[in-house]
Structures are given as C-alpha cells and as structure tokens.
Amino acid sequence: MNEALLNEDTIAAVATGLGGAGIGIIRVSGPEAVDIVTRIFVNHAGKTVEGAESHKLLYGNILEPEDGKIIDEVLVSKMKGPFSYTAEDVVEINCHGGIVSLKRILDAVIRSGARLAEPGEFTKRAFLNGRLDLAQAEAVMDIISAKTEKSLEYSVGQLEGKLSQRLTAIDDLLIDVMANVEANIDYPEYDIEEVTTAYLNDHIQQAMDMVDALLKASETGKIYREGITTAILGEPNVGKSSLLNTLLMENKAIVTEIPGTTRDIIEEYINIGGIPFKIIDTAGIRETDNLVEQIGVEKSRQLIKNTNLILFMTDLSRPFSEEEKTLIEELDPSKTIFIANKTDSMMDTRGVPEGWIPLSLKEDKGVEALKDKMLEMVMGGSVDQEADYIVNNVRHVHLLEEAMGCLKNALGTIDMGMPLELVSIDIKDGLEKIREITGRSVGSDIINQIFKNFCIGK
Numbered sequence: 001m002n003e004a005l006l007n008e009d010t011i012a013a014v015a016t017g018l019g020g021a022g023i024g025i026i027r028v029s030g031p032e033a034v035d036i037v038t039r040i041f042v043n044h045a046g047k048t049v050e051g052a053e054s055h056k057l058l059y060g061n062i063l064e065p066e067d068g069k070i071i072d073e074v075l076v077s078k079m080k081g082p083f084s085y086t087a088e089d090v091v092e093i094n095c096h097g098g099i100v101s102l103k104r105i106l107d108a109v110i111r112s113g114a115r116l117a118e119p120g121e122f123t124k125r126a127f128l129n130g131r132l133d134l135a136q137a138e139a140v141m142d143i144i145s146a147k148t149e150k151s152l153e154y155s156v157g158q159l160e161g162k163l164s165q166r167l168t169a170i171d172d173l174l175i176d177v178m179a180n181v182e183a184n185i186d187y188p189e190y191d192i193e194e195v196t197t198a199y200l201n202d203h204i205q206q207a208m209d210m211v212d213a214l215l216k217a218s219e220t221g222k223i224y225r226e227g228i229t230t231a232i233l234g235e236p237n238v239g240k241s242s243l244l245n246t247l248l249m250e251n252k253a254i255v256t257e258i259p260g261t262t263r264d265i266i267e268e269y270i271n272i273g274g275i276p277f278k279i280i281d282t283a284g285i286r287e288t289d290n291l292v293e294q295i296g297v298e299k300s301r302q303l304i305k306n307t308n309l310i311l312f313m314t315d316l317s318r319p320f321s322e323e324e325k326t327l328i329e330e331l332d333p334s335k336t337i338f339i340a341n342k343t344d345s346m347m348d349t350r351g352v353p354e355g356w357i358p359l360s361l362k363e364d365k366g367v368e369a370l371k372d373k374m375l376e377m378v379m380g381g382s383v384d385q386e387a388d389y390i391v392n393n394v395r396h397v398h399l400l401e402e403a404m405g406c407l408k409n410a411l412g413t414i415d416m417g418m419p420l421e422l423v424s425i426d427i428k429d430g431l432e433k434i435r436e437i438t439g440r441s442v443g444s445d446i447i448n449q450i451f452k453n454f455c456i457g458k
C-alpha cells in the first residue's frame, strides 16, 4: 500500500500564513530538496546548504535561478532525512514574511525542480514513511484547529502517541487470541494451547472493555471538538445581551480558522474551564416581542431541541409573565439552567425561585456560580476532567463502534457453539477496524481523503 502512494517528487509550499507576517517559511521536502536550494542560495563566506550541518541555521541570500539576482535575505535550515518532519531531506527557507518575497522564492524553488505540495502532503509523507501513524498524523490537524488550551493538550498527546499506544495494546491482545485460535484450527490434535470457551470469552471481553474505554473518551472528545452549543433565552430586556457580553469579555476562546471546513455562520466560543461553549446566535428569537409567539416559530423549537444547553433568564424586577410560565413548562430541565437576573432590583413580591441561579449583572454577582453550574451540567458524569487522553475524531469513533460490533459478533458466534474458524473471522474483522485507525490497514482512498482536509504547507 505504501509503495503505491509514495513518490519521489520533491515538494514545496509556503508553510506560514500569507498575511504579511514578520517572517515566512518555504518548506521543501524530497530527494532533490538539498540540491535545489543549494543551487539558489549564496553565503558571503562560501558556505553551502549541501555542506551545512543538519538542524542548523545558515545565513545568506536566495537568488533567481536564471540571472542570479537577489530575491531576499534569508536563514536556511537543512534537516537530513530520516531525521526530519517528513523523514525525507527537508530544507526550510526563512525569508521576510511579505507575500511577494514568499511567492518569488517559492517560484524559484519550483523552477529549480520541485513541484507544489498538495494540502497535507508533508504530513502524509511523514505517515507513509512511518514516522507517524495515521492517528498521530490526524492529531496534527486537531492541533491546528484546537479551540482551547485543553483541546490543544489532548491533541498534542495524540501526536505523541497516547491514543496509538492504546490501540496497539488492543491490536496485540487480538493478535494473541487469533494466534491461539489459528493454532487450534491448524493442529487440533496437538492441543498446543487450550482454546477453551472461557479463554475466548475472557479475552474478547478484555478487548471489548478496552474499546469501550476509548468510546467513553470519545464522548468527552466530542465536547472538546465541537463545543457545547448554548442558547440564551428569555423575554425582552431581561439581560440576555448583558450576560453574553459578560461571558465573552473574560472567557472568549481563541478560534482559529479550521482548514477544510466552510463556515457560513458566525459562532462565538467562550471558554469555561477549558471547555468551549458555542453560543448560538438567537437574534431571530430576540427580535419578536412575544415569547410564546417566538416559541411557536418552528425554527425556535428546532433550536431549542438541537442545543446542548439552554440558559433561560427571567427578570426579578417585574413579575413572571404568563408567557414565561408557559415556556418554563416546555423546557427540558435536564439541559436548562434557570437564571434569575437583577437581584439588585428585585420586586418585594418576588423571591429567587427554588433551584434558580441568582444573578446581578449590574453588580457582577453570581457569574462565577453560573459558570460553575454550566460546567457541572456538561460534566454530568461524561467528562472526566483528569482524562489522560480523549478520542477526538469522528472517523475513529465510527471505527471503534464497528470494532465493538465485530467483537460482540465473536461472542455470539462462540455462544452458538459455531466452529473456531467463524470466531476467528469475527475477531479478524474487529482487528481490521482498529488497524484502520492507526493506518496499519487502510486503503489509499481513505488516506487521500484524510490529508485532503489539511491546509497547504502542513
């Protein structure tokens, strides 16, 4: 599989942004990388890229290949394969970050024999050359699109192999079981290792427990990946915008452009305890004056149904309206936080209702308690704060579910007293699914699909 995908081209791309930063990097990787850059680089003391030490910076100029005119002043680093990001020879040219300099140097590199890299092609080469497995390569993309420090931490963990180690442990266990089963099929008369029903059930169950732990970690992963969709609801003037502003001011999450995804709606992310909450723009709901009328609108119903969390707010400076009472009945208490705002100017006839969070945005009281409550609702047992790793990728989740299905089938096959050959097939199917995650067994179409979503230069 690897040979078919590997090719001997030398590839090049701008690895940094094109927005006119202080410094920009052009990355070149492949068998001709050193030769190509050697030909267009000069150093006042006569040092060459060819002769340079690996992983050291070299100062000089990049020249036009045709007439030797200086394009820019640069620092060049050579990383000799296999000790590089791609495991091939890599040369990086650090130039001034302007778009013209970057473009002219990239052009010079291409004219000297490299071709433009496809999106994700550097990381794809790292995978095909065996420096990263597929789960690790995918982590690179998660690192780039991480929304909070916590999700960055988990993705770096995945790049370091925390998920891969667990998958390898499952792989090892299943290989062991298969070896024993196969031996028993091939040489039943020798009684090499007794493959009893108890042995099989026990070991397959062990593998299932390991897969199950990963699936649990994927529920947490989904939260870190997608954020908790949150809507702030309430009658006009209760303080919804004020709450949003307060939360945004101190807790705005850093959201970088996610390569390969189109974003047609503006989403505000706030970061509470490392978890991204995605605030849904309820402008549509806010426009109407009448709350019941709002909720009657199909879109609002959909919104309420599809949101993970609802912050419902009332205003203590006036009585409950009939509309509010109706809506409170309709809302699902398991995903709603009820907030009583304006405690500073509460009507004499109103107290804070039982179970509601008292808040005064004016006096900045109760915001911490609200944030704690938001975290508590999300945790609900599913988020383990101390988790060492999470499963952060939809492809992985599907494959884990499929692996689980195969192993369940194996138990069923044993239970029905079917021959060992059939048990062996079920286990093998499960193993294949695990190997699709690490990329030990995966088709080139899937590999191409995965790397297509990376950004250029990665």
Ligand SMILES: Nc1nc2c(c(=O)[nH]1)N(C=O)[C@@H](CNc1ccc(C(=O)N[C@@H](CCC(=O)O)C(=O)O)cc1)CN2
Binding pocket: 025, 055, 079, 082, 083, 084, 085, 092
């Ligand atoms: N300039 C630059 N910065 C970068 C990258 C890069 O490719 N270039 N990276 C790209 O994403 C990240 C760093 N990742 C890297 C991973 C491995 C190697 C590397 O050369 N590995 C060798 C040698 C390691 C060593 O000296 O011990 C190896 O693994 O054998 C370099 C960068 C972030 N910053």
Ligand SMILES: Nc1nc2c(ncn2[C@@H]2O[C@H](COP(=O)(O)OP(=O)(O)OP(=O)(O)O)[C@@H](O)[C@H]2O)c(=O)[nH]1
Binding pocket: 234, 235, 236, 237, 238, 239, 240, 241, 242, 243, 286, 341, 342, 343, 344, 345, 359, 360, 361, 362, 363
């Ligand atoms: N006294 C008091 N006033 C508040 C408090 N929170 C918000 N307000 C005021 O209430 C008014 C309405 O606040 P907004 O945040 O605009 O309310 P809203 O729910 O977004 O209003 P609509 O956009 O009309 O739905 C503003 O004048 C705020 O300053 C509070 O805790 N105490």
Ligand SMILES: [K+]
Binding pocket: 241
């Ligand atoms: K408002």
